Amino acid sequence: MEKSARPLPRWPFALAVAVLALLPLLPALENGFVWDDEMNLTANEHFRGLGAEHLRWMATNFHGGHYQPLTWLSYALNHAAGGLHPRGYIAVNLALHALNAALVFILFTHLLPRDGHERRRLAWAVLGALFYALHPLRVESAVWVTERRDVLSLFFLLLSLLAWLRAQDGSHRRGLFYALSLLTFAASLLSKAWGIVFPAVLLILYWRPLHRHSWKKIALELAPFAVLAVGFALLAAAAQSEEAMASLDAHGWDARLMQAAWSPAFYLEKTALPLDLSPLYLLRGDFNPWSPAMIAGAAVTVVITGTLILRARRFPALLAGWLVFLVLLAPISGLAQSGSQLAADRYTYLAGIVPALGLAAAGLWASRRWPQQKKLFAVGMVVVVALLTFATTRQTQVWESADTLWSQAIEADETNYVAYFNRATTGKLGGYEGALADLDRAIELDPGYAAAYARRGEIRVNARQDAAARADLDTAISLNPAPAQPYNNRGILNLRAGKTAKAEADFGDALERDPELYEAYVNRGLLYHQQGKSTAALADYGAALALRPDVWQVYFNRGLLLAETGQTEAAIEDFTHALSLNPDFAGTYEQRALLYRKLGQTKAAEADLAAVRRLTTLP
Known part of the structure; x- marks a missing residue:
């Protein structure tokens, strides 16, 4: 026997x-x-600040179908530190993943069976x-900035579990660790709601390995944990929009x-053989829950579960791990189907701890069983x-860009x-x-794919x-008018064809379906401008700029309309704003010069005309 x-x-x-x-x-x-x-991130300005309005948005919104105020706060801190450069956001994700790896090691030192040789036990925990x-x-959770919620929520959940285990070891500071566990559990839920099953995990751990029966x-x-879990489960259900959450008609109970x-x-299977990761x-529109592949997978799950239940007296720890x-x-198994994915690599970021612990426990057991x-x-x-x-190093390259991602x-x-559509929409290949x-x-594979017709029509x-x-746009609208x-x-x-009424x-x-579609305001403003409906055109240009104040062309177009209607000073202000956003367009200087001359501001007009000559003179 080995010495301790x-x-x-x-x-x-x-x-x-x-x-x-x-590394x-x-x-x-x-x-x-x-x-x-x-x-x-890049099209969302609501998180870019730490003021009262930004914090209110973080605390109350369901953007993207998730309630995750702490995740938004982490993005806001990223933005305050370095703007919108992706490196800073990815770096925080990676740092959290490294911390999670360390916490998983500490968790394994608590859960692995006690061994006569502490070095061996620590080695297998590592x-x-x-x-x-x-x-x-x-990789998906660690390097994809959107999945900050995964790495952040797991960080707090691991802290909660470790504090809870410490509260169970008879420490005189049991109340402190219990409170800390509850607090960090709440922080995990505020980062992402997938920890709502945590009370069920604790219930299993009371059975094995703690052997508690009171x-x-x-x-x-467990009651306070359960209350938090139920509350955030309701929030998560509210956050799932009708578009994100599949209806029972579209995805029935059998599926x-x-x-x-x-x-x-x-x-x-993917844990044992991580090939063809995507x-x-x-989840296809013609999904067949009774296909051979689905039946085979379900059969494997049922057989494992049934076998472990039958052998529970002999191998209770295996059953406990499998239940966890x-x-x-x-x-995220499909019971509350959301999105177009049948499964996702990121869904293993929490559950993947269990097979890793099982493998470490098997290695430790085999080392004791056959010490030689x-x-x-x-x-x-x-x-x-x-x-x-x-x-893993190769998989990080998959997430380099839209082209590499969808090509994989x-x-x-x-x-x-959908991958073909996404590569066409966001890639440059x-x-x-x-x-x-x-x-x-994409259309060949799915002739009813409305979004693909719409995108091809736009191109x-x-x-x-x-x-x-x-033809493409008419087909897209007939397939999905929303x-x-x-x-x-x-x-x-x-508008090009002169069919102004249509x-x-x-x-x-378009605006009835999406009141924040600024392009539709711009285009209708141009139409009203051409028709001489200056009041309506100005209203649409103003609405567009309220949504997107960084588009210089809209200031330029509104400046032209203001000049035509005799609002000279307002027109000059718009041209000046357009130049602050794009100082290299000669037409803006030319139009402003005309207005300066009209006001008798000769020097200002000459300066603008000099800028026109500078920009239009060939090098």
């Missing part, structure tokens, strides 16, 4: 795990904003934490239950972690029509022709392929 070693400090091991978890992800600092980062942190399934005391201890049964097997495992895994996956082979087991685990590290999704599934080719392919509007554009942009683009076609109707329909 004196207790070793854990912080050097935790620090080593954090550093090792961070392979550092190339992600060169990545850019991708996918929903536009909706959440290896298990690295298996978790360096797995390519972690159910009245357990109920009293939801089969998807929920299939997903644990899917995530186990940012979007597509199922509970952690429950909110203990080095072989450890070396094998090191090799596995090294291979995962290599795969297409490589993983050549029939993923192949330019105009490449975008059209991707949209053609053709810009390319002045008016007949083809009109989005505003197709009406706006069709209005542009009607153009006005289209712009009105």
